[in-house]
Amino acid sequence: MKKVREGYKMTELGEIPGEWEIKPLNKIAYKIGDGLHGTPVYSEDGDYYFINGNNLNDGKILITNETKKVNEIEYQKYKKELNNNTLLISLNGTIGNLACYNSEKVVLGKSCGYITLKESVNKNYIFYALNSNKIQLHFYKELTGTTIKNLSLDTLRKTNIPIPYIKEQQKISSILSSVDEQIEITDNLIEKMKKLKKGLMQRLLTKGIGHSRFKDTEIGRIPEEWEVRKLGDISLLITKGTTPSTYGFDFVDEGVNFIKIENILDNGKICSDNLLKISYECNEKLSRSKIQENDILVSIAGSLGKSVLISGNILPANTNQALAIVRLDKSNYSVEYINYIFSSRFFKNYIDKISTVGAQPNLSLQQVNDFKIPIPCYDEQQQIASILSSVDKQISQYESKKEKLQELKKGLMQKLLTGKIRVKVS
Known part of the structure; x- marks a missing residue:
């Protein structure tokens, strides 16, 4: 059995200072409840926002263009006991998101719980305690429901908090x-x-x-000295990869990096945390799609238009058929400049105009070749x-x-x- 440090005591939440207490949330709150189990009458010119758990983010109430409004009559029908000592918490969907209520004009929906605390505790401290890994893990262990998971008010009320x-x-x-x-x-x-x-x-x-x-x-309108060129005319190679299993290969623990769309982040970088690997033998078999430094990868299936400029630290690497490999003539064209073009409105407008929309949007290699660029x-x-x-x-x-x-x-x-x-x- 682990020895407890002097001045500390062992509790259901682990070791805490001896003078601290463990209290369930309902002992430090006047009221714990949730919002309206139903739909109010919406009003475009209403003064109150109808919010649910998905409106809670990073400690604040997030209002979007999609957030509905209600008028004073609906507010008076469904208002809750909220004050500046109230915390809001998401009860289904994204569980456990919290926000501090600061007199915002809102009506709560059923997935938005509220905890109106007593004056004997500090609201911000309880906010951080509820956001701690230990308590968030407790919430997830206690979820109910099958398709949609829910955090019950009973669980919330019984949740123990360390209180200094x-x-x-x-x-x-x-x-x-x-x-x-x-x-x-x-x-x-x-x-x-x-x-x-x-x-x-x-x-x-x-x-x-x-x-x-x-x-x-x-x-569009561009400087008089500039040219408009097709991507294919300024590239040495435009190709794509294939799936290793096509040739009987499986992914391996160590080997050559295999880059997929989900590895390309929105900021134009590669997330290496979840990179798959193929064997060196497989890489040789898939020689057409061996990636080189300064190649540009462009997504052409599913989430169209993501791009990344390849640096040497990710090599050796290969890819599949959802990413086009663009290898430029670097003697006359800046790979950095062309990569910025791929994240510009030029490429977005081109995708919107010609992409195939079906079960999965696609661009063909010919369409990538035909993409016109200001040069x-x-x-x-x-x-x-x-x-x-x-x-x-x-x-x-x-x-x-x-x-x-x-x-x-x-x-x-x-x-x-x-x-x-x-x-x-x-």
Whole structure:
């Protein structure tokens, strides 16, 4: 049996400081309930939003264009006992998402639970406690239902929470809130840089750098000095892969990276966490689709238009038939510039115009070949790519900072919410 540290005690939640208590949620709340089990009368010019669990995200109530509204009459019928000491929690779908209620004008649906806490506890501390891995895991173990999983109010009411003295609760929540503030600041910087990049792409890929005369073309208005070329005319190779099982091969534990659409992230990078592997023998058999450094992979089945520029650190690598391999003539064309074209409105508009829509949208290799691209001189291609790349690097730095902050918060939550690290209070 594990020895309990001096000054600590063993509980159903593990080892906690001796002076802390374990209390079920219903002992520290005035009221725990859920929203309307039905549909209100919606009103486009209503003042109150009708929200459910899917409107709760990162501690806040998320209102979208799809969120319905209700008027004052419906609000008065279905309002709940909410105040500034209330937490909201999703009870089905995405279980356990939380938000702090801050006097927003809302009516709750049945998948949105509410916990109106007593003044004896700190709302932000309980918010972080309910977000902890241990309690979130408890929620998932207690889910009911088959097709749609539900977190019952009974489970919620009986959920045990470690409770320090109020001043320690306040100090713990203050520390975690300060990290959250830094995460939010970094998030805002990421969004700001993404908007900057979008604006720069729109301008640079249509107006270029330092041009004053423009011409109308089949792909829109571009600088007079630019050309319009088909992708096939500027490429040494455009091909695609196949499935290893076609030739009797299975995936293996070690070997050559096998890149699929799901490995390509929205930010144009490859997620290596779930890369499959094929044997070197299989890679030789699939020689047509051996990937080289500076190849561009473009998704042509399912989720169309994702692209990634291949760097040497992912090689050796191969791919399947859902990704086209574009190998450019690098002596006259910047691979970085062409890769930005694939994430621009030019390619999106082209996909919308010609893609086959059925059970699964597709582009043929011929259609990839026929994609028309605005082509500046080589130096200008490089300048444009350099400007956009500098913004991408800044975005990556902010994203890396956010990941580190999230890891810091995770570690602090594990230690502070269990009392492994004690905070000093006056």
